[in-house]
Amino acid sequence: MMDWILSGDYPRSRILTALLVAIFVGLGLGPFLFDGVVAFRTMGMICIFIIVVASYDLMLGYTHVVSFAHLMFFGFGAYGVAIALDTMGSGFTAIFVGLGASLAVSVITALLLGLLSLRVKAIFFALVTLAIAFSFMVLVNQLYHITGGEDGMRVAVPRELGPAFRMEHSGTGFALLNWLWGVVTNPLAVGEVTREALFDVRMNGQLLMYYVSFVLATGLFLFMLRLVNSPFGKVLMAIRENEFRAEALGYRTVFYRTAVVVVASAFATVAGVLFALVTRYITPGVTLDFELAVFVLLMCVIGGMGTLYGAVIGATVFLVAQTYLQDLLGVLSGWIAEVPLMQPAAALFSEERWLLWFGVLFVLSVYFFPAGIVGQLRAWAARRDAGAAGTKEQGGAAEAAGEQS
Amino acid sequence: MATVQPVLESRNLTISFGGHIAVHDVSCGFYPGTLTSIVGPNGAGKTTWFNLLSGQLRPTGGQVLLRGEDITRLAAPARADRGLGRAFQLTNLFPNLTVLENCRLAVSSRQKVGYNFWTMDSRRQDVTDRAMEYLRQVHLEHRADYVVSGLPHGDQRKLEVGLLLALEPEVFMFDEPTAGMSVDEVPVILDLIGEIRQRGDKVVLLVEHKMDVVRSLSDRIVVLHNGELVADGEPAEVIASPVVQEAYLGIPQDEAEGA
Numbered sequence: 319m320m321d322w323i324l325s326g327d328y329p330r331s332r333i334l335t336a337l338l339v340a341i342f343v344g345l346g347l348g349p350f351l352f353d354g355v356v357a358f359r360t361m362g363m364i365c366i367f368i369i370v371v372a373s374y375d376l377m378l379g380y381t382h383v384v385s386f387a388h389l390m391f392f393g394f395g396a397y398g399v400a401i402a403l404d405t406m407g408s409g410f411t412a413i414f415v416g417l418g419a420s421l422a423v424s425v426i427t428a429l430l431l432g433l434l435s436l437r438v439k440a441i442f443f444a445l446v447t448l449a450i451a452f453s454f455m456v457l458v459n460q461l462y463h464i465t466g467g468e469d470g471m472r473v474a475v476p477r478e479l480g481p482a483f484r485m486e487h488s489g490t491g492f493a494l495l496n497w498l499w500g501v502v503t504n505p506l507a508v509g510e511v512t513r514e515a516l517f518d519v520r521m522n523g524q525l526l527m528y529y530v531s532f533v534l535a536t537g538l539f540l541f542m543l544r545l546v547n548s549p550f551g552k553v554l555m556a557i558r559e560n561e562f563r564a565e566a567l568g569y570r571t572v573f574y575r576t577a578v579v580v581v582a583s584a585f586a587t588v589a590g591v592l593f594a595l596v597t598r599y600i601t602p603g604v605t606l607d608f609e610l611a612v613f614v615l616l617m618c619v620i621g622g623m624g625t626l627y628g629a630v631i632g633a634t635v636f637l638v639a640q641t642y643l644q645d646l647l648g649v650l651s652g653w654i655a656e657v658p659l660m661q662p663a664a665a666l667f668s669e670e671r672w673l674l675w676f677g678v679l680f681v682l683s684v685y686f687f688p689a690g691i692v693g694q695l696r697a698w699a700a701r702r703d704a705g706a707a708g709t710k711e712q713g714g715a716a717e718a719a720g721e722q723s
Numbered sequence: 724m725a726t727v728q729p730v731l732e733s734r735n736l737t738i739s740f741g742g743h744i745a746v747h748d749v750s751c752g753f754y755p756g757t758l759t760s761i762v763g764p765n766g767a768g769k770t771t772w773f774n775l776l777s778g779q780l781r782p783t784g785g786q787v788l789l790r791g792e793d794i795t796r797l798a799a800p801a802r803a804d805r806g807l808g809r810a811f812q813l814t815n816l817f818p819n820l821t822v823l824e825n826c827r828l829a830v831s832s833r834q835k836v837g838y839n840f841w842t843m844d845s846r847r848q849d850v851t852d853r854a855m856e857y858l859r860q861v862h863l864e865h866r867a868d869y870v871v872s873g874l875p876h877g878d879q880r881k882l883e884v885g886l887l888l889a890l891e892p893e894v895f896m897f898d899e900p901t902a903g904m905s906v907d908e909v910p911v912i913l914d915l916i917g918e919i920r921q922r923g924d925k926v927v928l929l930v931e932h933k934m935d936v937v938r939s940l941s942d943r944i945v946v947l948h949n950g951e952l953v954a955d956g957e958p959a960e961v962i963a964s965p966v967v968q969e970a971y972l973g974i975p976q977d978e979a980e981g982a
Contacts, residue, residue, distance in 0.1 A: 326845045549831055549847070550840040556828050559817035566777065566815070567890065568803030568832040577838070 323540060325547040329627055331699035334692060338627060341634050345532055349525055350491040353517045360641045362528050362596045364634050365535040366589050371617045372542050372629035373585035378615075379623035380546055381578050382558040384440060386611060387447035390454045391428070391583040393606045394420045395590025397458065397465060400473045400600055408474040417591050421584055428583035432576030455606045470601025473594045475527070480598070483523035491519040524596075531592045538585055543626050545581070554578055558624070613640075620683055622690020631691050643676060644669045729753055730790055730926045731807070731894050736775050737784035745771045747950040748785070753894070756923040758916070760937040760958075761930045763947035769930045770812055772947065773898055776928075777809040778802040789894075803832070808892025812899045812930070814879045818872040822863055822882055825871060826854035829889035854889060861885040862911055877904045884912055894926040895919055901933070909936075916940060938962065 329335040341364075344351065348361040370392060377383040398420025399413055406412035427450075435446045458465045465471060477483050493515045500511030519525070545551050556564040557571050564571050594600050604610070613636065621632025651667035654660050667675075687694040729752030736749045746768045753759055761769050774780040776787055778799035786795045789805055803809075817825050827844075830853045831837065844850075858864045861881040871879065884900050897916065901909045917940060919925050931937050937944065937958065944961040946954040954961050961967055 322843075325843050544843070545840045547844055548840045548842055549836045549844050550838055552824070552828060552831065552844050553837045555820065556817050559819055560815065562779075563811075563815045563817065564828075565799045566779070566803060566809050566811075567829055567886070568800050569837055570798075570800045574837070 325540075325544040327543055327547050327626075329692075329696075331692075331695040334627065334631075334695045334699075337631060341630055342536075345535075349519055349528060350489065351494045353491060353493045353496070356641060358524075358528070359597075360637055362531055364637050365528075365531040366592050366596065367614070367617065367633040367637060368535045368630050369538050369585055369589040369592075370614055371621070371633045372539055372626050373582040373589075374614055375618050375623060375626060375629050376542060376546070376554070376578055376582045378618055379625070379628070380551065380558060381554045381575060382440070383575055383579060384444040385447045385579065385582075386444060387431070387451040387454075388582070388586050388614060389606055389611045390447075390451040391424045391586040392590040392593070393454065393458065393602075394424050394427075395587035395592075396594040396600045396605045397471075397590075398423070398587070399591045399594045400471050401464060403474045404471065408476045410476055413476070413591070413595070417588070420587050420591065424583045424587040425580055428580040429576065432579045433572070437572050451606070451611075455602055458602050458606060466601075468602060470599060470603075473598045473600060475523075475595050475598055477523065479523045479527045479530075479595060481520070481522050481524050483526075485521040487521060489519035489521045491517045493517055527596055531596060534588065534592060538588065539626065539630070542585070546626060550574070550577075555624075616680060620680065620687075620690060622687075622692035622694070625690065625692040625696075628690050628692040635691070639676060639679065644672045647672055647675065727754055728791055729788075730755055731776065731928075732788040733772070733776060733785070734788060735785035736772065736782050736787065738771060738775060738780060738782045745950050746775060746782075746947075749947070749950075749952045750785075751945060751952060751955065753926045753928065755926055756920070757942040758920040758927040758929060758940055759943045759945055760941040761928060761945050761947060762932070762934075762937060767947040768950040769947055770898055771950075773809070773896055773928070773930065777807055777896055803890065803892070806893030807896070808887050808890040808894060809896045810883045810887040810898060810900060812902065814876070814883055816871050816879060816882060816886070819870060821867065822858065822869050822871060822874070822878075823851070823854055823867040825882060826858055826885055826889050827851065829886040830854045830857070833889075833891055857885050857889040858882075860888060860915060877908045880904050881908065881912065884915065888915070892925075894928065896928045898930045899932065900929070901931070901936070913940065934962070 329338055345361055345365060349358060352358070352361070370388070374385075374388050377385055377388075395417070399416030402412045402416030402419065403409075406415065431443075431447065431450065435443045459467050461467070462469070497511060497515035500515065501508060504511060546554070553564065553569050553574050556567075556569065557574060561571050590605065593605065597604070617632035617636045618629065619632070620635060621628030621630065647667050648669045651664040651669070654667060655664040665671075683691070689697065732752040733749050736746055737744065738746045749772060761772070763769050771780065775782050778794075778797060778801070782795065786793055788794065789802070789807065792805075794802055794805065794807075797805075817828065820828075827850050830850050834850070836842070855864060855867065858867055861884055863878060863881055863885060866874065866878055871882065874882070880900065880903060884897070887895060887897070895916075900912050900916070904912065913936060916927065916929065920927050920940070920942075929937075929940065941958045943956065944954070944958050945952060946961060946967050954964055954967050956964075
């Protein structure tokens with residue numbers, strides 16, 4: 319059963335298994351474990367970006383196709399559903415029309431992009447995607463009477479998916495992290511700490527929408543996991559390893575590369591639809607911005623390219639860091655400011671400097687985990703297994719076996 | 724022999740890179756059940772000619788025919804589909820995949836299941852079994868789970884041959900299959916090539932420098948020199964012919980055999 323769900327592609331590392339279970343449970347029970355608007359929004363973003371990063375990894379990590387247009391397809395979905403809701407009114411029909419239309423546009427665009435430019439050198443494809451993504455961004459900015467231009471547009475979601483829709487039952491959450499912190503710092507007052515950890519969960523349409531995202535992210539992720547472990551996925555890896563030889567074996571690599579771009583783009587479009595419905599307000603800045611494209615690349619690299627589990631880890635680590643690093647730095651600079659003569663240093667840790675520290679973390683993670691977090695965890699596990707088995711086989715072979723997926 | 728239609732035919736094949744003509748007007752047909760060796764000094768155009776036949780390069784002139792069909796415009800994958808199999812001179816494998824995964828890719832190619840994205844590949848036991856069979860033939864079954872980039876050079880050469888076997892082509896094209904192998908590994912590969920020839924229905928092309936190998940295995944020898952076909956015939960007569968002595972060997976025959 320588990321073999322079928324995970325397509326036989328196990329995490330192959332105990333630490334990784336623990337992390338993945340923690341993320342799955344954390345996201346699944348999230349609204350009942352973490353209190354606050356910020357936590358709720360972060361969890362929604364993690365679900366959506368798992369789809370975006372995993373589908374990006376299908377291209378980058380599994381096939382070595384470098385595309386800068388992935389977020390354009392994300393934008394197709396976001397703007398597609400927003401425009402549909404705007405013109406047809408807030409209903410579920412509009413959502414499905416928007417989804418269908420943007421999927422059609424995505425598939426056709428990806429197909430043309432792939433067949434026209436994947437025949438030639440990889441760098442040419444990368445540049446063409448960059449140019450097309452840029453023109454789409456300009457288009458969205460210029461067509462302000464449809465898209466709202468730089469001001470963006472409000473997404474009029476159906477009432478059932480918005481905050482105004484309330485379910486009959488009220489829910490109670492338990493703030494796990496607060497409780498743990500309370501128990502550690504104040505172990506004598508467990509009863510009081512426990513009482514304080516209880517909070518009301520707003521059982522509204524937003525919660526419903528969150529679970530739609532969660533279920534879709536889980537489903538699409540598992541589908542992609544199946545995809546990369548199918549004969550099709552093996553051919554993708556063959557193309558990544560040696561395209562020339564894949565052709566000599568009889569595989570028409572242009573079609574495979576085009577197919578993977580089409581599939582990845584369609585998934586990015588679905589993620590874009592979810593993004594618009596969850597955030598209910600979209601601008602070019604949050605859907606198409608080049609910075610966002612770089613962030614997606616970073617999530618992919620931090621997690622580990624060529625391992626879909628890396629997309630889960632990368633998206634989670636990145637978005638949590640992005641959200642909470644500022645808070646952490648605020649606390650840190652507060653402490654430092656209290657130390658005599660250290661006031662100037664406190665400025666270095668002020669909240670606005672979070673991107674600097676994030677950059678440092680990124681450089682360190684690439685330096686110490688060149689194969690990404692997942693690649694590194696698997697390599698450690700493989701090395702430990704090889705050691706435990708007492709085999710005298712070359713360590714390099716075992717390590718390499720752990721790094722490739 | 725001339726009355727039978729050749730399986731693979733090179734008709735006036737020519738390719739020039741800039742001003743340099745690497746292969747010039749080469750015409751030659753290949754027949755089932757024969758092993759043809761292609762010999763010639765370094766830079767004679769042997770590998771380039773192979774690339775023209777198997778589709779890695781497009782000729783600037785001439786045609787390639789497979790069972791009478793003009794395949795000149797077809798790309799390498801389409802030619803592989805039609806039964807043209809190629810092993811490469813410089814090892815050309817999937818370095819970060821295991822030996823078994825490499826071989827499974829070749830087996831899968833014959834099964835035309837590459838676009839299947841739902842079956843779990845690991846559950847296709849028949850593919851694994853077939854791949855293991857070919858690995859056994861090239862004496863690599865004990866290396867199945869090794870990552871290719873960590874293999875010794877000789878084993879990589881054997882896998883190169885194993886992939887060609889797994890493709891089960893009509894035409895086998897070996898480009899120096901034993902180059903860089905240790906002395907005791909060479910017979911394994913040569914026996915395999917001999918076996919394919921024995922089957923009687925396959926076309927085997929072999930680029931090889933070791934003259935003793937060429938003489939013992941070949942039914943026919945084709946000599947290329949400066950991109951042109953200068954001799955074509957029975958091994959003994961070709962090796963003895965003055966044009967070959969001069970153009971290719973350039974040194975007394977006894978010494979060449981000792982090399």
